[in-house]
Amino acid sequence: MRRRDSRSATTSKKQRVAFSSVVAAIALTSMKLVVGLVTNSLGILSEALHSGIDLIAAFTTFYAVRKSEAPPDSLHMYGHAKIESLASLVETVLLFLTCVWIVYEAISRLLFKTVEIDLGISALAVMLISMVVDLSRSRVLMKTAKEYRSQALEADAIHFSTDLISSAVVIIGILISMIGFKQFDSIAGLGVAAVTAFIGYRILKKSTHTLLDGAPAGVVQQIIENARSVEGIQNVGRVRVREAGAKTFVDLEVHVDRDLSLEAAHELVESVCRNIQETIPGADVVVHAEPISTSDATLVDKMRREASKMKEIKSISKIQLSETDHKLDVEFNVEIEGTHSLESAHEIASDLEDRIKQLDKKISSVTSHIEPYVDRVCEGEPASFMRDRIQRLLDSILLDFPSVKSFKNLQVKKIGDAYSLTFCCVFDKTLSLSEAHRIASKIEVEIKARCPEIESISLHMEPEPNKSF
Numbered sequence: 001m002r003r004r005d006s007r008s009a010t011t012s013k014k015q016r017v018a019f020s021s022v023v024a025a026i027a028l029t030s031m032k033l034v035v036g037l038v039t040n041s042l043g044i045l046s047e048a049l050h051s052g053i054d055l056i057a058a059f060t061t062f063y064a065v066r067k068s069e070a071p072p073d074s075l076h077m078y079g080h081a082k083i084e085s086l087a088s089l090v091e092t093v094l095l096f097l098t099c100v101w102i103v104y105e106a107i108s109r110l111l112f113k114t115v116e117i118d119l120g121i122s123a124l125a126v127m128l129i130s131m132v133v134d135l136s137r138s139r140v141l142m143k144t145a146k147e148y149r150s151q152a153l154e155a156d157a158i159h160f161s162t163d164l165i166s167s168a169v170v171i172i173g174i175l176i177s178m179i180g181f182k183q184f185d186s187i188a189g190l191g192v193a194a195v196t197a198f199i200g201y202r203i204l205k206k207s208t209h210t211l212l213d214g215a216p217a218g219v220v221q222q223i224i225e226n227a228r229s230v231e232g233i234q235n236v237g238r239v240r241v242r243e244a245g246a247k248t249f250v251d252l253e254v255h256v257d258r259d260l261s262l263e264a265a266h267e268l269v270e271s272v273c274r275n276i277q278e279t280i281p282g283a284d285v286v287v288h289a290e291p292i293s294t295s296d297a298t299l300v301d302k303m304r305r306e307a308s309k310m311k312e313i314k315s316i317s318k319i320q321l322s323e324t325d326h327k328l329d330v331e332f333n334v335e336i337e338g339t340h341s342l343e344s345a346h347e348i349a350s351d352l353e354d355r356i357k358q359l360d361k362k363i364s365s366v367t368s369h370i371e372p373y374v375d376r377v378c379e380g381e382p383a384s385f386m387r388d389r390i391q392r393l394l395d396s397i398l399l400d401f402p403s404v405k406s407f408k409n410l411q412v413k414k415i416g417d418a419y420s421l422t423f424c425c426v427f428d429k430t431l432s433l434s435e436a437h438r439i440a441s442k443i444e445v446e447i448k449a450r451c452p453e454i455e456s457i458s459l460h461m462e463p464e465p466n467k468s469f
Helices: 002-039 042-068 083-111 121-148 151-178 184-211 219-228 262-279 299-308 342-357 384-400 433-450
Strands: 233-244 247-257 284-292 313-324 327-337 363-373 404-415 418-427 454-463
Touching: 002 042, 002 121, 042 083, 083 184, 121 151, 151 184, 219 233, 219 247, 219 262, 233 284, 247 262, 262 284, 299 313, 299 327, 299 342, 313 342, 313 363, 327 342, 342 363, 384 404, 384 418, 384 433, 418 433, 433 454
Parallel strands: 247 284, 327 363, 418 454
Antiparallel strands: 233 247, 313 327, 404 418
């Protein structure tokens, strides 16, 4: 609720400032038009026309400010803020039309016709009053425009600023005309046209830049630097930035290590968003994370990555790499859904083997062992007789492995026509993981050799606990 009230207050202030500009434009236009017609001064008449254009521009700004604050809808999903840039463009067209008329009339008076002008204190007074009003309105409008990043209000502020400059030019023209150089009034009109055209060009350039989705100067490089400063971002790809009113939309692609978890990649993306929004407050940021291979990925990492690309493969395990004469031999287990035929499973495994061979030129052979993937609960039953047999068998086998201090948690289950064995071996804690795994593999081989009924073995390894005194 607080956020809604703040937005409402912002909208109300912008509309009040825009409406006050409408009132000021009406007063200035009326005053200049009356004095211009009475004195027949082109300088003042051109200023009256200029102020008349400002009046139309002020109405346009007032409408644009109201409309731009409308929330997004099904047809305008990015909101309506660009209507301010469109209003600014309309105001620019009006400015150029003013310039055309002033130049035409000034050249006509200088070269082809004589017009009597009656300049005096009233002409000077109206122009001085105009300058005071223009100065006041331009400052208020520009301050509000910068506060809320409103292009329409900024264009309106520039309109009043051009009035201020052109009024000064007209005053100079009036003073010189009053001492006898009557044609200088038309020259002053040309000066007004020149100033108006120059300012109009600036507004036109800025409005079209926004309407054509031009990126603000220097912002793209700033965004790239902010994204790269996040640890874990490998590089930054495409960056797109555009503005719509006070809103900046940022769309960028960042490269992250493809081995990161989804959660970790999401955290990186969030960090990039926060960094950019600290630099561009209120920015609407969309970040796309593109997974890439990093230079420090191991061969095993790359193998798992290739396997993950094949939806038929559930996992690979027991990866073994051996090097002989600078040639690598690769062996691994691959789990494939058990419903596949043997022929289909062999083709899938062969495809993975071929992919792995392409990972490193040193690889000379790749051998996979296919295992059926089981994702269902198997019905098992205790096998007390077999458990006693395995207990005696382990007591015998482990005598040949002094590094194994004991075993525990022995479980034997009968699943179908085969048996499943699970137990824990307690190893000497000084052993390396590789050595302990090598011994565990030998124990598994011995068990299956002496008891062929055992189909699967799950051997858990634990280090010997510290002795307490």
